[in-house]
Amino acid sequence: MIPRQETVTFSEMETLQYGARIGSTLTPGTVVALSGPLGSGKTTLVKGIARSLGISTAVTSPTFTIIQEYQGIMPLYHMDLYRIDSLEEFDLLGAEEFFYDQGVTVIEWSEKISSILPSTTIHISCRIEQDQSRTITVGEAS
Ligand SMILES: Nc1ncnc2c1ncn2[C@@H]1O[C@H](COP(=O)(O)OP(=O)(O)O)[C@@H](O)[C@H]1O
Ligand SMILES: [Mg+2]
Structure with missing residues (x-):
């Protein structure tokens, strides 16, 4: 597990x-x-991740498509589960197999499917502060 780090x-x-x-x-x-x-x-972080993977295509919020695939130095699977209401609905997409693929999978609103995330998942949470700064926490609270 990654030690908790706040930025x-x-x-x-x-x-x-x-x-x-x-x-x-x-x-x-x-x-x-x-x-x-x-x-x-969250999406801004994904854009940064995409950039570092050498992806030149603009990363957009895939709210309606749910899963977007990009090709860089390795594949990036960007999921946005905002419109997913249940684990059953996620299962119907057959998207879980991406987790076990040789790409990087980044999932927005991952809290909706927390029970099926691999144990090696890197957890990142984002918070909006009153001054509009964002607190980004990598790793889980222990
Ligand atoms: N540290 C920051 N301070 C102010 N605005 C930010 C900061 N980080 C991101 N933003 C802006 O916040 C907005 C929402 O970000 P986005 O990444 O789309 O959020 P989410 O995917 O969590 O809904 C974007 O317009 C982005 O430019
Ligand atoms: Mg987003």
């Missing part, structure tokens, strides 16, 4: 850069679970 970002650019830093440490087969409310910076 505060003060702009979109800083969140993007922090995402790129996280991305540069990821190895094939890693699942990254992003939790936190709407607007807290």
Whole structure:
């Protein structure tokens, strides 16, 4: 388990850069679970991760498509489960197999499927502070 680490970002650019830093440490087969409310910076982190994987296609919020696939130095599977209401609904997508693929899977609203995430999942939570800065916590509270 990764030791818990908190980082505060003060702009979109800083969140993007922090995402790129996280991305540069990821190895094939890693699942990254992003939790936190709407607007807290999850998609921005994914954009940074994509950049560090050499993906030049613009990463958008795949709210309606649920899963978006990008090709970089390894595949990136970006899932946004905002519109998923239950684990059963997620199961119907057949998307769990991506977790065990040789790509990086990054999941927004991962709290909705927490019970089926691999034990090696990297957990990242995002929080909006009153001054609009974002607190990004990597690793789980112990
Ligand atoms: N540290 C920050 N300070 C201010 N705005 C930020 C910060 N990080 C990200 N943002 C902005 O917050 C907005 C929502 O971010 P987004 O990544 O789409 O959130 P989410 O995917 O969690 O809904 C974006 O416009 C983004 O530019
Ligand atoms: Mg988002």
